[in-house]
Amino acid sequence: MTGLAPTLPATRPYALAAAAFSAGWSLMMMEILGARLMAPHFGYSVYQWGAIIGVVMTFMAAGYWTGGQLGDGPRAVPALRWALLAGTLAAALTPWLGKPMLADAAARLNAADGAVIGAALILGVPSFALAMVSPICAGLSALSGAAAAGRIYAVGTVGSIGGTFFASFYAIPQVGVSAGYAMAAVLPALACAFVPGGKRMAAAAALGVPLAWAAGYGEGREFAVYRETPHNTVMVREDDREIRLHLNVLWATQSRLRKDGTPTGLYYDLFPAAPALTGGTESGGKRVLVLGLAGGAAAKGILEAWPGADVLGVELDPAVVEVARSHFDLRPEVRVAVDDARRHVETSTEQHDVVIVDLYSTAIIPFFTATREFFEAVERRVAPGGIMLMNVASPQDRDTLVGPLAATQGAVFPSVFLADAGRGNYLLIATKEKRTLDDVRVRLENAPPQVAYAAHRVLDDLTVADTAGHPVLTDDRSDIDLRSLAALYGR
Known part of the structure; x- marks a missing residue:
């Protein structure tokens, strides 16, 4: 041509x-x-x-x-x-x-x-x-x-x-x-x-x-906040009883705040019990790191139950932090790091008595925050006598997701326990030192009155996590995406 x-x-x-x-x-x-x-x-x-x-x-x-x-x-x-x-x-x-x-x-x-x-x-x-x-x-x-x-x-x-x-x-x-x-x-x-x-x-x-x-005209009008960011579609719904934060999907609630101050009935009502599980720390278990701050429900609950607690929240999306401050009463004494959770635990030099891991991207745990390498970095941030507490959403098939995560944590931490938080959520509790189930139970039974509700909820179905036969997830090999889909959808 x-x-x-x-x-x-x-x-x-x-x-x-x-x-x-x-x-x-x-x-x-x-x-x-x-x-x-x-x-x-x-x-x-x-x-x-x-x-x-x-x-x-x-x-x-x-x-x-x-x-x-x-x-x-x-x-x-x-x-x-x-x-x-x-x-x-x-x-x-x-x-x-x-x-x-x-x-x-x-x-x-x-x-x-x-x-x-x-x-x-x-x-x-x-x-x-x-x-x-x-x-x-x-x-x-x-x-x-x-x-x-x-x-x-x-x-x-x-x-x-x-x-x-x-x-x-x-x-x-x-x-x-x-x-x-x-x-x-x-x-x-x-x-x-x-x-x-x-x-x-x-x-x-x-x-x-x-x-x-x-097509986008009027989109978000039914929300108190509707905002597109590089990381999320941030949506806040509000009615006479409560305020709810949704990230990307409406069927998952990242944070809920009852206007009358009563418990939400969701898993983050249990987080205030976490400091009661620490032992041998000079700070009395009040140094808390929250990975996945969202609307700040965990931070708010811990501060209310443990006055004077030093709470640091890590949140990737600055728009979510703004919403937490403006709509969810995130208190000014909560320190916030706008950062990737894994990068934070790998680069920080602070130690904490409690590390809460509640990391989700559109209802799925990012694979790089659920591997042995990640938990090794978290373990370095846990002070002697401290614990790591991880929320796992697995409403359809508990073991397909909870089992491997427990096994992966067990490859790093000497003891891992499991509690049913209700509504398809489970809490994995990993301890810095070797603990027995009886020891954990005694600490919860003797928890201060202000966290009695949360402590007894955790006690209701607390067991040693079953790690046998489950794979250890690594940065090189992890099938957590497929497992998360099965855990959420059951198919």
Whole structure:
């Protein structure tokens, strides 16, 4: 091939560059946005990301092949217009159609299979259509062979880089997911206008931009706080009785505050009993580290029960800390480190009598905060006579998740105990020194009156954790994502 098709003269190479750039930009934006759209249904597990990347690459391969078949023939220019239009419409309609389709997939399928099907539903069409663009542009280029392919694919890759950073660092945290899809629709619509015969099609495609933007209109109105951040969708619901914090999903409550001051009935009501389990510490068990501060329910309960306690909360998302201060009465004496929990325990030099581990990302424990290496770092932060207490949500299948976590902690701590916190939550209690079950029971039975409720709740079903036959999770090998899905969904 020695020149451009007659319908796209060589004097307009910018049309090809614009098409390739916009296709790469839009597709990568939709991949990042799609992960956020899927998170309420399938979490941020390795299975979700594997499903997204695998589905996108599968449909891109089909798109590359089809674009290559069309790029050298008379249908190249019409195909280019239609590919850009399809990408624009996919971006415009996904905020409207994606949510119900993903909800239906989540209801019908297990979490792992649902993630694959869900990714195909929202990313299959744009991945196929926009992948067609670069080979078509290479075929229409005035250059030939490797030179055409190399330059076109380089421009498309630059667009992909831009779309990735734009979606991650601006669109999601600043304007939200629906508006992000609207922005993803802009460039392919504009690029279509540069393709010969594409102006009318581009004008029609441009109508999809406000359509996508409108999908987010009024979103969050039923919440006291609704905020997109780089880490979470932060949602606060408030009624006459209580205030609840939800991160990414509404079916999981990260913090609950009763306005009348009564117990919430959730697992963090039990955290005030933790200092009573410490022994031989000069501070009387009142140095507490909370990994996963959220709305501060654990910190608040401990301070109320143990006046003068030195509580340090670690929270990754500064927006969550702001909400904890503004809506959940997080007291000013609670010190807060905005940091990653693992990085904190690996770099801090402080020691604490109690370390509370309550770390979740969209209802799933991040794998790197549930490995032997992580617990070794936590153990170094536990003072002599101290304990680590970890919340584990496993409502459908306790042993599939609690067992390996107990075994992993048992590889680091000399004693590990298990208490049923109710509603599918369990507390793993690991001690710095060797302890017996009777010793732990006696400490709880002799707990001060202000923590009697929490202490007796822990005592109700306190046992030595069963670690036999369960794997020890490591940074190199951990299947906690799959185990978490089974523990949460039972399938």
